[in-house]
Amino acid sequence: MPEKAPNALLRAWRTANRLTRLEMAERINATPTGIAERLACDEERVRRWETGEVRWPSTFYRLALTQLAGLTPEQLGFSRSIRHETRKAVASVSARNDHPAKANAPAGVPRTVDLVSEGEDEGAMRRREFVGLTGAALFSAVFHQPEPSHDKGLDTDDLAVALLEHSSFTDGPADLASIAAMVAQAKRSYQASHYSQVIAGLPSLIRTLRTACFALDGDEKLRAHVLSAEAHHIAASILLKQENKGLAWLAADRSLLAAHASHSPLAIGSSSRVITRALMDGAHHRVAVSTANTAAARMDADLKQPSGDELSIYGSLLLSGAVAAAQTGNRHVIAELLDEAAQAARRLGYDGNHQWTAFGPTNVLCHRVNIALRLGDAGTAIDHARQIDLDRLPTNERKGTLLIDTAQAFLMCGKHDKALQVLRAAGQIAAEEVTGRPAALRLVRDITVTAPISVRREAREYATSLGVVA
Structure with missing residues (x-):
């Protein structure tokens, strides 16, 4: 039996046990691995x-077959590098299933959590599936996130009304x-990529801020303008993801106006970032580069002993300018801006989230991925992605955006299976980055x-789950 090919082993085992292919699929799904990972094996597979x-099954199907048929990793065609992890995983599954506390676990509770808690890093096995995609480091945080909630689109009508109002003021101080x-x-x-939740609360918040900016005086008024700039910045960011150019531009403009009214250099610099993105989204790429450069230069003049906030806004402006420059194909300007941003990140010294920028060395590398993609160099984008430790990124929004860029790079290279796997990972970490963005869909x-x-079949199933019609 050991000399047989893996597909012959599978067929021989099924025949010996007098199982139909459908029954075989059902048994695979009923293994501990099948339950935990929702393998969704079927007769056709x-x-x-x-x-x-098709090529021999992925690691998780192999693990399920090991549990089901008692075949060895060698018989199932495992490479030497993953046999040890597989044996440990099988032992961990067996030990977990024999544990009294686990036996009494409520029905429907995923067993994946137990694998991790008992010492076997289940993610290590799944990451093996991604080795050669963007590197294990990139996916180190992917596998313990909640499943995506497949919300279909965002309703921005109430936000549009709130943005267009000029004289409505709420009652009370x-x-x-x-x-x-x-x-x-x-x-x-x-x-956190909870865009629908943010959209629902923004209209009321914008109206409240409009009242505050009108009613308050002195320093409180200036502070209200800073908060208004921030709220409109959030609105513009979500609207840009939704590709709602008109409203996005309106929100970005309101953000910058409020920032200037606050007389805060940090607020002005931050709002200049979203204005740069809005300009770029409208294909005004050279103006976007100029806007980002001017705002960064204005801040740079005051960066003698910069704070973390100042370095983060400054570096983020440089990154925005570099992305805009990528649309013009000006590699000299791109390199110059990226190098300056990298220097700012080194001065900061860590991956932070000052002024909600998620700025730091890892974010600079994420922008290198995005810029290489915009320049049509998918191979370089993937090479940059290999160097990224996803754990270092402080926000799910940034993680999801990076993974979508990486999936796009794999598609450009014709590696559809890898593109699909990375896109699924993005949906696990930042659901609405996938379900709520036209570009991702x-x-x-x-x-x-x-x-x-x-x-094709797996891709169609995933597309159907998102409501995407090919």
């Missing part, structure tokens, strides 16, 4: 394995402490339409 139409807390919560939710459609036979 078993047939294709047995006939050799303005409580700046409460307003500041609401703005901070909106920013946290945005960085187009990427899903592109993968599905152009996928080879070996990937």
Whole structure:
């Protein structure tokens, strides 16, 4: 038996046990690995394995078959580098299933958590599936995130009304402490990729801030303008993701106006970032580069002993300018801005989130991925992505954006299976980066339409789960 090919082993085991292919698939799904990972094996998948139409199953199917059929990792064609992890995983599954506390666990609770808690890093096995994609470091944080909630689109009508109003004021005194807390919560939710939640609360927040800016005096008025600039910045950022150019430009403009009214250099610099993105989204790339450069130069003049806030805004402006420059193809300007941003990140010395920028050395590397992609150099984008430790990025929004860029790079290289796997990872970490962004949904459609036979079925299933029609 050991001399047989893996597909022959699978077929021989099924025949010896008098199982149909459907029954075989059901048994695979019923293994501990099948339950934990929702393998969704079916009759067609078993047939294709047995006939050799597709390459031998991935690590998780192999692990399920090891548990089911008692076949060794060597018989199932594992490479030497993953046999040890597989044996440990099998032992961990067996020990977990024999543990009384685990036996009484509520139905439907994923067992994946137990694998991790008992010492076997289950993510290490799944990361093996991604080795050669963007490197294990990039995916080190992917596998313990909640499943995506497949919300379909965002309703921005109420936000549009709030942005267009000029003279509506709410009743009662303005409580700046409460307003500041609401703005901070909106920013946290945005960085967690909870865009629908943010959109729902922004109209009321913008109206409240309009009242505060009108009613307050002195330093409180200036502080209200800073908060208004921040709230409109959030609105513009989400609208840009939604490709709502008109409203995004309006929100970005309101953000910059409020920032100038606050007389805060930090607020002006921060709002200049979103104006740069809005200009770039409108294909005004050279103006976007100039805007970012001017704002960064204005800040640079005052960076003698810069704070973390100042370095982060300054570096983020340089990154925005570099992305805009990529649209013009000016590699000299791109390199200059990226190098200056990298220097600012080194001065900061860590990956932080000052002024909600997520700025630091890792974010600079993320922008190198994005810029290489914009220049059409998918190979370089993937090379940069290999160097990234996803754990170092402080926000899920940034992680999701990076993974989508990486998926796009793999698609450009014709590696549809890898593109799909990375895109799924993005959905696990930052669900609404995938479900709520037209660009991400187009990427899903592109993968599905152009996928080879070996990937097409899985791609179609994923597209269907997101409501994407190829």
